[in-house]
Amino acid sequence: MSTTSELVKGLDDLDLDGLRAVWRERYGDPPPLRSEPLFRLMLGFHLQAESGGGVSREVRRTLRKTGATVPAGQELGLGAVLRREWKGRVVEVVVEADGFRLEGRLYRSLSAAATAAAGSRWNGPRFFGLRT
Known part of the structure; x- marks a missing residue:
């Protein structure tokens, strides 16, 4: 059984299709991202959050408080x-x-x-x- 850090390090060896395959296997339909580095970061975050029991209630509450972002410009x-x-x-x-x-x-x-x-x-x- 792999540790979370081994799983996250293994993401470095995957191309975009490989990252999507891992996402699909663990979480269902992957997001429509085309940026390999962004997808790698997002998947790594989810793997780490999952191993730690998910995103804490405090973090979810903070994220909700941030509100809508202002469009650039x-x-x-x-x-x-x-x-x-x-x-x-x-x-x-x-x-x-x-x-x-x-x-x-x-x-x-x-x-x-x-x-x-x-x-x-x-x-x-x-x-x-x-x-x-």
Whole structure:
């Protein structure tokens, strides 16, 4: 029988399909993650929590208190304008209470607006220079 630390160390040798197989065997359908490092961390957390009897009541209570997160870019304040030149045109997004307005259309996230503007999948904060 393997110890938890041996199980977690063994995750380093697995690719994404292998990590999904371990998740499926232990917890059911795996989450739709495509990031191998993130999946490895998440699975390692679950294995460690499981060996310790699960997440404590205190930790669950703390997590519930954290509340909803503010979408990236929203902290700039209502009415803030983000601009970027993209393929010869200026892309402009306005921060609103319910999301980000681009060319008259409201998007729930900055990434959704950036993706619409670029025509391919983009991280919104990165597209608009809020992140390197």
